[in-house]
Amino acid sequence: MSTRSHVPANGLYFLVYEYIQDVAKAHSKTGEINTASTIFAGGAAGMAYWILGMPADVLKSRLQSAPEGTYKHGVRSVFKDLIVKDGPLALYRGVTPIMIRAFPANAACFFGIELANKFFNLVAPNF
Template identity: 70%
Template sequence: MALPTCDPKANPVKSFIAGGFGGICSVLTGYPLDTIKVRLQTMPLPVAGQPPKYKGIIDCAVKTFSHEGVRGFYKGISAPLIGVTPIYAVDFAVYAAGKRLFQSDEHVKLTYSQIFIAGAGAGVCSALVTVPSDRIKVLLQTQPVTGPVMYNGLIDTALKLYRQGGIRSLFKGTCACVLRDSPTGVYFVIYEALQDLARRHSKTGSITPTSTIFAGGMAGIAFWSLAVPFDVLKSRLQSAPEGTYQHGIRSVFKELMAKEGPKALYRGVLPILIRAFPSTAAVFIGVELANDLLTF
């Protein structure tokens, strides 16, 4: 997994394939914690005198396992698995295209400002691809265990959403998703900076799987530390019945502040940050591996 000290000219097609593979690695690694995160973010306020539905990450995990078994942690995984290839593929392809705009030849070393701009553009574009699969995933993760089943998998959920509100229903939460993914520029800057540091301290001037795991994991933690409040708002909006929030994310934010206060913006932060390191490390391990195997 060796990289030269100068950036090779970015290849969007190669990055498209590598990004898709990296995304699949990420979903398989981090999905159980994603389910816990969404359930903590979307649980209703307890009735006065009653305990909350989940007391925290451990309680949520125990209740999920006891009521639903291991499969409960993977509810809705088909949506991100099917959607993740284009999402991460677009993310890394747009990032490569953005880098390419700044590269006049193979030996141009990009500045971190240029990396940030390319990464920010990638985040916005990938967010637009993310919305439908995120919407379906959240609904499948949060539907009640008891009572009639409202959604039976990916296709059934997509069809019911389309019948209820057309394309707009599938893309509910687009603004929130774009805001959540806006720190992607930071994500790529942290990764590239830590890999540059690893190269400088390497005898061969190359990165290693260890440095990729560390750089990818830390990039994920940095990204999610900034993105959590928007992710909470997105999950609340996407899991709500049609017509609940007339003004989208603004209505969610107003209600959240009035009823629960600022601390609610960080509900589910622990499983997010625990998941961030391994799942993002898996993305970059997958991307670097694919880049090594792809020879064009």
């Protein structure tokens, strides 16, 4: 399964982050983002990513871990087998630990990005 399957999830990831930051800016007295909004927006973005991207990841993992020749038609075969044997909720098997990890991991990621942006704007404001 290619990275194309994660394109919608990546789009949602940045959409959620930017939307929350825009709302935070609109409600800020200074019109600037702050650490709390960055942490919240980053964490929420990570969770949104996995809500949309988890089914593709589950299918990819099953395909990769299956013995050679198990699935003759690739991801389509994995999907059909999974739905028939385990039902549609199987596409979200393991969602709890992923969500527990998603919030702090992505909050930290966006915090680091915003911190780096502030630093680079300070040392090279016209670059």
